Amino acid sequence: MNQQPPVPGKEPALAVSNLEIRIRGDHDTFTVVSDMALSVHPGETVCIVGESGCGKSITALSLLRLLPEAAHVEAGTVTINGEDFLSMDQRRVEDFRGEQIAMIFQEPLTALNPVLTIGEQIAESVRQHRQVSRRQARARAVETLQLVQMPDPERRSRQYPHQLSGGMRQRAMIALALACDPKIIVADEPTTALDVTIQAQILGLISDLQKRMGTALVLITHDLAVVAEVADRVVVMYSGRRVEEASVYDLFDNPVHPYTLGLMGAIPRSAGGQVGGRLVDITGTVPPLWDLPTGCAFAPRCPRADSRCHSEQPPYEEKRPGHFAACWEPDNG
């Protein structure tokens, strides 16, 4: 169930297996993520794609053990640089956060503290993980701001989040994540809150820095255009489960799962054979997590579903070398 495409000669920086996350509701608990697995190597970008509510953001939070109080990891492991992160004591978890694994959040305006300057917030992280003086930490903050191409980094470091534009705030957020050279970066929809014109810049910046520094990047997005731009490998999630996983080329060339196909149909294309073509949407909505169908969770919305799809959950298996999917593929069977 949890095979990963092997990358020879390298240990993954981040490995997740069998991850199950549950949320406490008013009366009972229900599973929001199940059987999640992921492995990300240094320098590699893995995108987790899916609609809102598919469990991708909560998966991201669990990678830093930052789940909200109502949620908890029920089963599975998260291994960071070979160490079991989920069973670590609190102290060591705190040492790992920021230093080994850092996070870029979606909305930089609320994710940055309004009463501390950008420089203070970055320097604070540096001082938490490195034995440096206040002055050295501030210098490091300016240096990271320079790295993320913040205009006038010296002056900006002394400003507060509300004094920066949206794009600059996200640059500051990225600088914050990079300040201690983490091995792994988890970016949760890092461009969603930004103007379209800025999105490409920020995405390019993240991707560029990640390649240069050899960081393992987990990028959470709902936007396949983003995936096409930066991903090496892609995991498609639906209703808390993986439904398809492949290298980015393989996925776009030969998508297996009807849901993936549906997502692709929803991307506007300006070139190629589809000029003037209509966008195809996926009919229906995501089923609520506390009321999942017995068979494939996508079956109620799937144009190809047959009776087996509705009654039995398809296994997640390797359809082609390195290309995994959970689908009965009724047309091919």
Next chain:
Amino acid sequence: MTAYIARRLLLLIPTALGIVVLTFGLLLLIPGDPAAVLLGENSTPESIARLRQSLGLDDPWYIRLWDYFRALLTGDMGTSIFQGQPVTEIVFGRLGATFELAIVSLILSVIIGMTLGVLAAMKQGSLIDSAAMLFAQLGISMPIYWLGLLLMLAFAVILGWLPAIGRGEPLPEAIAAALSGRPQVLMDSLSHLVLPALALAANTAAIISRLVRTSMLEVLREDFVRTAYAKGLRRPRVVIRHALRNALLPVISVIGLRFGALLGGAVLVESIFAWPGLGQLTITAISQRDLPLIQGIILTFAIIYALVNLVVDLLYAAVDPRVRLG
């Protein structure tokens, strides 16, 4: 920041003018003839009329307002009808005691309120939370004079640990004495101060604790708190540097408002504990219908209140850059 302070100081001028007009107008509306009261039951209409004239009570209101205003500019708040001394002198003689009581109460209520509020928020739903909120409920619902009497009964009468009434040396002098090797003077001052300060602080401490709790619970759910954890910061640092600092914003503005309540409460507490401050003076002045003295006291209270709110606004600006930098 300098420009902000200058702007706020300039705004104080119209505020002060408004206060003067209001205190003056308020007294015109109050029934009762001070001249008649002053002369007692055996007065004749003629003697009352004479006295009214000599006190200037017969002049039209705008002349009296103008005279009052002009005198104020030279620091002259008139002369007390009963004590025959300048009001300024009387008020300033009492101001220190009230200030000491109010400031110590404020500090006490901030310390107690913040500690309880933070603890309750950190341990939401626990026994600590319930205990803190029970205390807050008591503190808010118990009238000051009742609490004052209870404290006096418990600690002064039954246990005999603390003096029931009066005041020791003023705190600054007492601290100086302690520094020059006479700590018993300071101990005496503090022992007199504890009960009235606690009685006065309880209400504000309760309000602050509830406010800090709510505000902390809200801030602890903010995204930037999660970011702080994501950076690897330890919990105490996240709570104090990231959460508490943001949670303090609403608390600071409430402290400003509560200072007015503290001055009002001082009137009650000072009477109960025979604390020789402005509050006690207020009650005497009102019962004697000593108009100039009442005016002087109200004016002083109002100006202190305005000044404290100025300080609060500046504090707010110091803590929240969004206010300071617009």
